[in-house]
Amino acid sequence: MNAVIAHGGGPTAVLNASLVGLYKEWSRRSRGGKLFAARFGVRGILEGNFVELTGIPEARLREAARTPGSMIGSSRLPLTAGDIEKIGRVFRERGIDCFFYTGGNGSMETALRISRAVPGLQVIGIPKTIDNDLAVTHHTPGYPSAARFFIQAVRDIGLDNRALPSPICIVEVLGRNTGWIAAATALARARRDDAPHLIYFPERRLSLDRIATDVETVYRRLGRVVIAVCEGQIDDRGQPFGADVDRAGSDVHRLASNLGHTLAAALTRKLGIRARAEKPGLLGRSCSALSSGIDRRHSMACGHAAAKAALHGESGKMITLTPEGTGLTEFENVARIERPVPDAWIAAGSNDVGESFREFLTPLVGRIDLPPSFEIW
């Protein structure tokens, strides 16, 4: 039995750990079956760019498991029906019996399409996304590390801001369409009036008037406001805040998101108060020093479970994390389904989270050596 592993979408701080888990379990139990990696995701399959994963020394595996990014690359290439057919052809020609695909809900839709289009091919999904927006699974590998990074970042920035109050300080937090990571920054608070003073996530639309009122209220009381806002925040018309589209000449360039700064500029104009924005951006999903060891172990466990499931003849399913370990769910239950932060975990009448959310997240991020929150001496 021969297999191919490919990744889809953005890397995480612990994505390599699931590859290492898969490789180890496959090496132990596949009875000589080969494991190939497609370099740079499905693009590697289409281009026949494979590498056999074999004989990797233990020390390199340990090193890889703590390295952010992806040892085999990844891609965001959207697949046409023709591409899917071609993938089936490549697999048949190379004698591939099993395909492992790592990713979020978009990648699981791709896995489902390939699974339906290529008869006889076993397809197993491995969950991965910092966004934590996959259905069924308790959480997704990658999320706890990103959450841990932003908790620490907001604590540190909050302490800096307390010492030299900057009237408005916006921290742009990763998260495509859901607010799981932005919500996590609530754990940066140790005392009343600790940052973040305001949290915004796209599960609740947000008008500029609303945020301006919120900001003014905190500013009047404290003289400083630290805001954690999800990069995917939408305004009250359902449009992204901070969409930066440039119409130079006849070309329309879709520029990268700049939500924090756009919001800072809008607040300065509206309130006449100085505002600045920080955007750790890709560092939030790649920061090795602040990643979560628990997250890394969970990611590795998903790799193990994927190898086991395939060798047990499973197909058309994604590995899930459960409070007890790992499980399996049909692709249909996760493909293109986006899981927002549950309503019950969002505090009523505000963009903040309650105790249930803290109870969910605390064990996942593990102990964080946060600097103590302080009052000015």
Place this chain on the structure above:
Amino acid sequence: MNAVIAHGGGPTAVLNASLVGLYKEWSRRSRGGKLFAARFGVRGILEGNFVELTGIPEARLREAARTPGSMIGSSRLPLTAGDIEKIGRVFRERGIDCFFYTGGNGSMETALRISRAVPGLQVIGIPKTIDNDLAVTHHTPGYPSAARFFIQAVRDIGLDNRALPSPICIVEVLGRNTGWIAAATALARARRDDAPHLIYFPERRLSLDRIATDVETVYRRLGRVVIAVCEGQIDDRGQPFGADVDRAGSDVHRLASNLGHTLAAALTRKLGIRARAEKPGLLGRSCSALSSGIDRRHSMACGHAAAKAALHGESGKMITLTPEGTGLTEFENVARIERPVPDAWIAAGSNDVGESFREFLTPLVGRIDLPPSFEIW
């Protein structure tokens, strides 16, 4: 003998360590002299907002020394001649014999003005700035920690970018008018073609044409470009890149810097290549987890040395760091003097640094547990 300590300018990850050093040495040797902190810098002096530092338990001191921000606040308040006079009056009324002022070259000018205006007052400066642009001192407390943060950040972002090539990825690096921190990111490279592929700092002016040519050259070869650029970068006319000034109605709002994004947008327009920007911003000077232990010890040593100098009757001088320990220099040698990265340390014909710079920086940042640079398997 009674003293006041105040901070000026932005906090660092290790500013509290110099306060702790000063407090400890003062408590040991001042023979009952009182030490007051002015809350929120010179503003605290003008408003009579003081707290006596006394009887602080060892455990709180240890905790404070590893806390970013400032336990006594800071300010950026510019002082009028009237303010300086008032500070002298406040000190006389309260029986203050000695004033410690922590900061960079702007703060040392303030210290010099106070020292000249208030007869009989001993004034001692304590160096502090992430920018490392103070003259005479070997380096400034705060700089090694900020450098260490950005080295790690660029390594991590570079690994992420290698896995999922984003054509142009700009990392905006702290640094007001000099490129010390941006230059430090050269230490993120372990192999050829590691990030950062391009480094820009304001010691060299930069035209958009030049950067576009540089970027295109790297992009053609690697398909990805990670750029570290100093937030204070100036263009070929000496103007700041990314100055974002908004003229809404009759008001002119000076908005916070947004250099990375502005540059990304300009490159996308010019080259038709997708670009994004990350701006860790204040996290770069406050990140507790990535601060440098060596930096913390140096900062504490400056506090010690300041107390000793004052008790030995010194005045009108700033503590310096030397390769052997600490020294003293007259305020006139550092006030308002900006030390750029030396020409000899900048590689000829490019915006990059050579071996002398690495030799200077390596011992200051200490061992960094960087994830290994890798080639795609």
